[in-house]
Amino acid sequence: xxxxxxxxxxxxxxxxxxxxxxxxxxxxxxxxxxxxxxxxxxxxxxxxxxxxxxxxxxxxxxxxxxxxxxxxxxxxxxxxxxxxxxxxxxxxxxxxxxxxxxxxxxxxxxxxxxxxxxxxxxxxxxxxxxxxxxxxxxxxxxxx
Numbered sequence: 001x002x003x004x005x006x007x008x009x010x011x012x013x014x015x016x017x018x019x020x021x022x023x024x025x026x027x028x029x030x031x032x033x034x035x036x037x038x039x040x041x042x043x044x045x046x047x048x049x050x051x052x053x054x055x056x057x058x059x060x061x062x063x064x065x066x067x068x069x070x071x072x073x074x075x076x077x078x079x080x081x082x083x084x085x086x087x088x089x090x091x092x093x094x095x096x097x098x099x100x101x102x103x104x105x106x107x108x109x110x111x112x113x114x115x116x117x118x119x120x121x122x123x124x125x126x127x128x129x130x131x132x133x134x135x136x137x138x139x140x141x142x143x144x
Contacts, residue, residue, distance in 0.1 A: 010036040011137075012060040014046045014077060015095075016069050023122060024064070024095075027129035033137065035061060043072025047080055053087060060090055062136050065112070067096040067103055075106050082111030091136060095128075 011033075015021050021039060028037065038060065040046035046069075053059055063081065067074035074094065082088045093114040094107045107115050116132075119125045 006035070006061050008035075009058050009061040010038045012038050012040065012046070012049065012063045014040045014043070014063060014069065014074060015066045016041050017066070020066070020118065023125050024129065027122070027126040028133065030126050031130050031133045033129075033133050035137070043069040043074060043077045045071075046077045047072060050080070050084060050087065059087065062132075063090055063092045064095045064132070065092050067094060067098050067107070075103070075110055078107060078112055079110040091140075093132060093136060095132075 011028075013021065013024055015024065021041075025037060038049075040049065046065075049057075049060075065074045065078055069077070074096065078092050078094070081090060081092060088111065091113040092111065093116060094112045095116050095118055096103070097118050098104075099117050104115050114136075116128060119128060
């Protein structure tokens, strides 16, 4: 059950793989997540949210960040979001297929709040979505 205190705030999914987007949307639907989900299909599109947020668009409750993205990589997007004086408080959960130590260390160095390796199996992925929903959206107190 979603105990989300911010049902109106979106979740930003930064993901270029259409199958992973579909998997994520289905897993969150299965978990009863009601927040709108905004999708950026490459790093450049993700960075385009910064001026929109500065103009008053609602900040995402959380950002789910793939690392291997076209145009601008997820590590650079993470760093840009976390360097912004207002938006650095937005939690970023890296959700990627990369288990490389270099990527893990760099993601945390750039301010990622969590690093999760994407399971390919739907049931396992749904379990990860349930954990993200429970911890980051249902349990954790997040800034407005």
